[in-house]
Every structure is written in C-alpha cells, then in structure tokens.
Amino acid sequence: MKKVFIMALLAFSSLTINAQVETPQASPSSKVEQTVGLTNVSIDYSRPGAKGRTVYGDLVPYGKNWRTGANANTVITFDEDIKVNGQELKRGKYALYTTPKADSWDVIFYSATDNWGLPKTWDESKVALRTTVKPETLNKPVESFTISLNNLSNDSATLDLAWERTMVSVPFTVPTNKVAMNSIEKALAGPSAGDYFSAAQYFYQTENDLNKALTWINNAVSLTPEGKDTPFWYLRLKSLIQAKLGDKKGAIATAKSSLDGAKKAGNGDYEKMNKDSIAEWSK
Known part of the structure; x- marks a missing residue:
C-alpha cells in the first residue's frame, strides 16, 4: 500500500512539474498586415491598456523616448523603399520608438529590433529616420494602445498611433508607379x-x-x-x-x-x- 502511495505521489509531482499555467497577457500581442499600393507593410506590437490611468504626461512621460507599446520592440517592416513625411526610408525592418510631448511627437525608426523595450544604450547611428508630427485629441477614448494603417491610396497611407484621447498620424508614401512599371x-x-x-x-x-x-x-x-x-x-x-x-x-x-x-x-x-x-x- 505504501509503495502504491509513493508511486501515485511521484506521478502527481511529475504532472505538477510539467504543467504550464496559462493566463492572459497584460498587454496582448497584435499583428497588422496591409498592402499599400504594391508595398507590403507589417507591424508586430503589444497593446497595453489605459485601465483608468492618465497615459501621456504620466504613465508615459513627456520628453522621454518611449517603446511605443509594451514588452519587446514594436517592429514595422516595409518591403519597398518608402518616404515618411517626405524623408526617404529604405526597405527593411525597424523598431518603432516615439518621444511624446504635449504639442509634438518625434517618431523614430530604429534599425536594431532585438531589444526588450528601449535599448540599454541608445545608438544615434541606428536611427534610420526621425520625423515630427502633431498630436490630435480624440473625442472618444481608446482603452488599448492601437497602431493602424489608414487613409489608404495607391501611393500613400498614414501610420496611426492611438491611446486614451491622443492620436498621432504619420504620413508615408510608397513607390507604386515605380514597382508597377518595373513589373510591366x-x-x-x-x-x-x-x-x-x-x-x-x-x-x-x-x-x-x-x-x-x-x-x-x-x-x-x-x-x-x-x-x-x-x-x-x-x-x-x-x-x-x-x-x-x-x-x-x-x-x-x-x-x-x-x-x-x-x-x-x-x-x-x-x-x-x-x-x-x-x-x-x-x-
């Protein structure tokens, strides 16, 4: 009887050790995929919630670089060279960082994408592009941080970041005519x-x-x-x-x-x- 009890205890212990507890992520991961003209754009990011907190100027301080999401880098990928707010950005994969301010935001495309949040040491040489945009005040609050691609046309779109009552919109253009002509x-x-x-x-x-x-x-x-x-x-x-x-x-x-x-x-x-x-x- 004692032997049976010990065997049962060992079996239960093994199950306990091998079991994996699954719980919802505090900041769920999300993926956006969109073709703009003939350019494929994808975004991988995590979505923190406001949860009644004041976000910008408090949870996310003004004037400091922000990971623009949660957890690992928010990563955006373009399969063609594009222009962001008129500046050239080579095709490739970038970490998306921002510097929120009350009256303007810096949006940064950073060439190293393997950081957990911000890099331990910021390397300005890895900034592929930095642009400044004006924030907009939303009439309706956005609970979960949201990145989306909107205002689509054959040649352009906007990269929109929305959370709480703030949204910033980053315009970019794509080389649709060049890609189409090469294909033709x-x-x-x-x-x-x-x-x-x-x-x-x-x-x-x-x-x-x-x-x-x-x-x-x-x-x-x-x-x-x-x-x-x-x-x-x-x-x-x-x-x-x-x-x-x-x-x-x-x-x-x-x-x-x-x-x-x-x-x-x-x-x-x-x-x-x-x-x-x-x-x-x-x-």
Whole structure:
C-alpha cells in the first residue's frame, strides 16, 4: 500500500512539474498586415491598456523616448523603399520608438529590433529616420494602445498611433508607379533566361517533352548578355537534354563548353560531372 502511495505521489509531482499555467497577457500581442499600393507593410506590437490611468504626461512621460507599446520592440517592416513625411526610408525592418510631448511627437525608426523595450544604450547611428508630427485629441477614448494603417491610396497611407484621447498620424508614401512599371516592363520583355532555364530543368527532371525542354534551354543560352560567358550550369543541362534525345555528339560538344566554364569558375563538382558524362557518351 505504501509503495502504491509513493508511486501515485511521484506521478502527481511529475504532472505538477510539467504543467504550464496559462493566463492572459497584460498587454496582448497584435499583428497588422496591409498592402499599400504594391508595398507590403507589417507591424508586430503589444497593446497595453489605459485601465483608468492618465497615459501621456504620466504613465508615459513627456520628453522621454518611449517603446511605443509594451514588452519587446514594436517592429514595422516595409518591403519597398518608402518616404515618411517626405524623408526617404529604405526597405527593411525597424523598431518603432516615439518621444511624446504635449504639442509634438518625434517618431523614430530604429534599425536594431532585438531589444526588450528601449535599448540599454541608445545608438544615434541606428536611427534610420526621425520625423515630427502633431498630436490630435480624440473625442472618444481608446482603452488599448492601437497602431493602424489608414487613409489608404495607391501611393500613400498614414501610420496611426492611438491611446486614451491622443492620436498621432504619420504620413508615408510608397513607390507604386515605380514597382508597377518595373513589373510591366519585365512582363512585356518576356521570360528571362532564368525562367527558361527553370522550365527546361523541370521538363528534363520530370521526363516531359524533351524537345520543348531543349528549345527552352536554347532560349536561356541565347539570352546570355553580350561579352558574358554562358552559365556553365545552363550548358550542363543542355548537354543532358541532348543526350536524352540521342544526340551524343551534340551533348559532348556542349558538355565540353560547360567543362571549360566550370574550370574557369573553379567549380570542381561540375568539372567532374562533365568529365564523367563526356566519358560515358564517348563509348
């Protein structure tokens, strides 16, 4: 009986040790994702509550840098270069900090995003952009700190921070016309050499229409810029397709060109593969 009791006690102790208590976060995490024109913007942050407290000028002191949220850094990411209040900001990931004041706010995009709250040592060289905006007074209080992307157009939006009865709105513009024109020009120019190579490689690997694969790899080879060497891996694929189609003579000639390119690039793997294939096809 005593042995059974001890075993039961050990089992209960194990369950107690392994159990994990789950409780709601005091400042729940949130994620915002929005496409502005053709630019993708994402924001990861935590949302503290006012809970009856005076926020700005008390809980968040005026004139001091603020983490702009709670817990780890509030992180904002842009996948294109943009302009914030007319200033250029490179594509990338930034910690979002602010310096609230009664009549103006500094909004700071900081390149280091791995801090818990503010950096222990502030590094001004990591300030990618700083801009100043005017706060607005809200008619209705906002209980939970909220970041949103509003006033969307093809070319612009606003980054809005709202809490208690204060909101600041940071305008930014995105390069929609530039991105669209690049996309149009690329599409109208037709497939790239890499596109043709990928298509030919897929057809070869899946034993699909090898004549079509040969046409595509020839297109890829023909798109080699003038004065540049054709990529040796393109030539390697072409030789394999030729061999599969029964053109051993053509395959050997192409493999020799691929071998020369591999030697020039110092790629031992492709050197060996080409030498082995040339030996095999020469039998």
